[in-house]
Amino acid sequence: MAKIKHGYLNLKYRPKWTAEIIATYRVESKLPLAQAAQKLAAESSIGTWTKLSTLEQKTFNKLAPRIFLINQKKKIIKIAYPLALFEKGSIPQLLSSLAGNIFSMKIVDRLRLLDLELPDKYLNGFMGPAFGIPGVRKILNIKTRPIIGSIIKPKVGLSSAEQAKLAYTIWKNGVDLVKDDENLTDLGFNHFQNRVKLVMALKKKVEKETGLKKIYSFNITGLPDVMLKRAKLVKKLGGKCVMADIVSVGLDNVEYLRKQNLGLIIHGHRAGHSMFTRDKREGMAMLVLAKLARLAGIDQLHTGTVVGKMEGDKKEVTTINALMKEDWYHVNFLRANWSKIKPTLPIASGGLHPALVPKLIKILGPDLIINFGGGLHGHPGGSAAGARACVQAVEATMKKIPLKQYAKIHPELKTALNYWKNK
Numbered sequence: 001m002a003k004i005k006h007g008y009l010n011l012k013y014r015p016k017w018t019a020e021i022i023a024t025y026r027v028e029s030k031l032p033l034a035q036a037a038q039k040l041a042a043e044s045s046i047g048t049w050t051k052l053s054t055l056e057q058k059t060f061n062k063l064a065p066r067i068f069l070i071n072q073k074k075k076i077i078k079i080a081y082p083l084a085l086f087e088k089g090s091i092p093q094l095l096s097s098l099a100g101n102i103f104s105m106k107i108v109d110r111l112r113l114l115d116l117e118l119p120d121k122y123l124n125g126f127m128g129p130a131f132g133i134p135g136v137r138k139i140l141n142i143k144t145r146p147i148i149g150s151i152i153k154p155k156v157g158l159s160s161a162e163q164a165k166l167a168y169t170i171w172k173n174g175v176d177l178v179k180d181d182e183n184l185t186d187l188g189f190n191h192f193q194n195r196v197k198l199v200m201a202l203k204k205k206v207e208k209e210t211g212l213k214k215i216y217s218f219n220i221t222g223l224p225d226v227m228l229k230r231a232k233l234v235k236k237l238g239g240k241c242v243m244a245d246i247v248s249v250g251l252d253n254v255e256y257l258r259k260q261n262l263g264l265i266i267h268g269h270r271a272g273h274s275m276f277t278r279d280k281r282e283g284m285a286m287l288v289l290a291k292l293a294r295l296a297g298i299d300q301l302h303t304g305t306v307v308g309k310m311e312g313d314k315k316e317v318t319t320i321n322a323l324m325k326e327d328w329y330h331v332n333f334l335r336a337n338w339s340k341i342k343p344t345l346p347i348a349s350g351g352l353h354p355a356l357v358p359k360l361i362k363i364l365g366p367d368l369i370i371n372f373g374g375g376l377h378g379h380p381g382g383s384a385a386g387a388r389a390c391v392q393a394v395e396a397t398m399k400k401i402p403l404k405q406y407a408k409i410h411p412e413l414k415t416a417l418n419y420w421k422n423k
C-alpha cells in the first residue's frame with residue numbers, strides 16, 4: 001500500500017491566496033480539534049475514512065488541502081484547498097466539496113461554514129451580476145439615496161389587475177421599485193403572464209406621467225425551464241427585473257439564468273435561508289450565501305434589516321453589506337471590490353415602517369433598497385398614503401431632519417409615526 005507521509009495539518013503553512021480556496025469552519029467535536037480537522041479536510045477533498053492503496057504520494061502532494069490555522073478557543077479552523085480540486089464556474093461542485101459530506105460525519109457534533117475566500121482565478125469563472133449597484137442605480141437614475149421598494153401585500157390573494165393597479169398607485173406616490181412576494185408565482189387567481197402584461201402597461205403609464213424610471217421585480221421562481229420562459233416573457237414585454245427565491249430554486253439555477261445574458265436585473269429573495277444560516281453553531285453563515293449569490297449573478301439581495309421583524313444582528317448584516325474588518329480576519333461581501341465581479345445591492349426588508357428608517361440608515365447606510373410591505377400597505381390611510389409616508393421618512397432622514405419635525409408638515413408621515421409608535 002502506498003504510504004502517505006504527510007497529513008493535512010500544517011500550522012506553519014502560508015496559504016497561497018491567489019491559487020487556493022480558503023474555507024473557515026467552526027467545529028464542535030468530541031475529538032481533539034486538530035484530529036477532527038484532519039478528517040474534515042480529507043473528506044472534503046481527496047480522502048476518506050481509511051488509508052487508500054489508490055492514493056499516490058504524488059497526488060497527495062498536489063491536491064491535499066492544508067489546515068493552516070486552529071483556534072481552540074473559538075473552535076475555528078482554516079483550510080487552504082488547491083484550486084485544482086474545483087471545477088471552474090460551478091457553485092454545485094464547490095458546495096459538494098466544501099459544504100457536502102462533512103456535514104453528515106459522525107465525528108462532528110456541529111459544523112458551520114463561516115467563510116469562503118475565493119481567489120481571482122476562481123472568481124473569473126463566474127459572470128457575477130450583470131448590473132450590480134451602479135447598473136441598478138443608473139436604470140432608476142438615483143445616485144445616492146436609498147431606493148424605495150415595496151412588496152405588494154397581501155403576499156398572495158390579489159388578482160393580476162389588482163396587483164398592477166396597486167403597483168401603479170404606489171409608484172405614483174414615490175415608490176421606485178415594486179415587487180412580487182416570494183410565494184407569488186403563477187397562481188389560479190393571479191397568472192404570471194397576465195400580471196406581467198398588466199403591470200408593464202401601468203409601468204409605462206406611470207413613467208410617462210412622472211418622468212421617472214420605475215422597476216417591477218417579477219417573481220419567476222420555478223423549475224429552470226419555467227423560470228427561463230418567464231424571464232424571457234418579462235424581457236419581451238419590456239421589463240427590467242426578475243426575482244428568484246435563491247434557496248428554493250438553487251444557486252445553480254441562478255447561475256444558469258445569469259448565463260442566458262437576458263439583460264435583466266436579478267433580484268435575490270432568500271426565503272428559507274434560516275434553515276441553515278440561523279443557528280450560529282451549524283450550517284452556513286449568511287455571509288457565505290451572500291458571496292455565492294453575488295458570484296451566481298444576483299444584482300440585489302435580501303440581507304436583513306437589524307431593526308425589523310427578521311433575524312440577523314448588526315454585526316452579521318453590516319458584515320454582509322459593507323466593508324468591515326472582523327476582529328481576526330478580513331471579509332469580502334456585497335459592496336466591496338471583488339475581482340471583476342460587480343457589487344450587489346443589499347436589500348433591507350421585513351417589518352419595516354417609516355419610524356424605523358433613521359435607525360436603519362444609520363446602521364446600514366444609504367446604499368441599499370429599503371422595502372416596505374406591511375409598513376406601507378398597512379397605513380391607516382391606505383397604500384397611497386403609506387407610500388408617501390415611506391418616501392417622506394427617507395427624505396427626512398437624508399436631509400437629516402428628525403421625523404417628528406418633518407411630520408409636522410407631512411400628514412402621512414405623522415399618521416404612520418402615531419400608528420406604529422409601539423412597533
Ligand code: CAP
Nearest residue numbers: 151302304310349350351352372373374
Ligand atoms: C417583507 C417580506 C420579505 C421579508 C424577507 C415578507 O414584508 O415580504 O419577504 O422581508 O426577509 O414577506 O416578510 P413586510 P429578508 O415588509 O410586510 O415585513 O429580507 O430578511 O430575507
Ligand code: MG
Nearest residue numbers: 151155181182
Ligand atoms: Mg416576502
